[in-house]
Amino acid sequence: MGRSPCCDKVGLKKGPWTPEEDQKLLAYIEEHGHGSWRGLPAKAGLQRCGKSCRLRWSNYLRPDIKRGKFTLQEEQTIIQLHALLGNRWSAIATHLPKRTDNEIKNYWNTHLKKRLAKMGIDPVTHKPKNDALLSGDGHCNKNAANLSHMAQWESARLEAEARLVRQSKLRSASSIHQAQINQEFSSTSSSAHKQVGPTRCLDVLKAWNGGGANWAAAGDMESPTSTLSSTAGAAAEMRWNFTDVANNSSDLSKEENNNSNSLLITDYDTSSLLTSSQVWASSGAVHNKGEDDDNASFMEKFTDLLLGANKNTAAAATTALIGDDDEALGNVGEDETDHDLDVVGGCNNGVVDCFEGDKNYWDSILNLVTSSPSRSPEL
DNA sequence: AACGACCGCAACCGCGCACGA
């Protein structure tokens, strides 16, 4: 039973759109809205199929589209979200409001993918391609060691992701109860954010999870934002793992890892978005001076953003990493007295006020994941 | 200047999901 074509292709024009066609489409949509795409071309006097019209509108004619070069922040956002979401371009596009999924997809395929590959990062898995580096000379050994740590972190990340997907698949019908728990958790964690910052948030996760041995189990606090909660659990686990990794790396590059820790601790919500590429950048592992200028320049900017000049700038750097959502991380420089932060990362700035914004940002990302579960990776 | 190789982007194609009958 074949699928009927989306439209009668006989006599319909294909290929590039002319200015006249654009004008017709624009005028029609401005006056009537697009309504049913199938019926639109006839009403608008276009010899196109509805699908073609929809594509032209959504990828080119829509008034809220920003065109032109991608900024560094946009690039970073794309990389982060790609690490989290994979090739779900529409989901990624919702976090770059003025960019279309098609544009992001093209940019990834033509620029970012190649750039990551050049940097030794597998653009599909965001894992380091460390075979070659592991067999290097003394200079490379440091990198290789770092890569090993990064691979550990990446592995933990993937495991956490896999687990949360499994969890979400195993979820069953206790939605009312879960919703209550979720609601309760939301208010609890929200106030916890205001009070003491990220460490307390982890405590909340641990508490809900009965001790924190299984981070992903925090994802049981779910529905209607089930994946959100699951991913929050994974985020906590990932963050924890990365802390270990960063600490383990301290004998290799202390100054870099001090800053890495600062970044990590400062940024509760976005920490889980730090992909291997960024982790690498922060460790300096992939900043090969021998690479071409473009590549080196990219990595320098990237690394600068991640490391920051001091502890305070870590938060700002993280803000930059998140891209357009400038308000997501809030103020830098507020007092923060939670000693846990001092113990773990030595960064005690810019943590408190940002959490509400952080939470919103993170929630929106996770909602995004939740919004199209069918596209989730299959296990 | 001419030609071929490469690159970037707009557009197309086909699959799968959502939803209504």
Place this chain on the structure above:
DNA sequence: CTCGTGCGCGGTTGCGGTCGT
């Protein structure tokens, strides 16, 4: 519950422009 339809998504293609020889 099944089927048909519309739409959205990701993958792919093809064309025009740019670069290198």
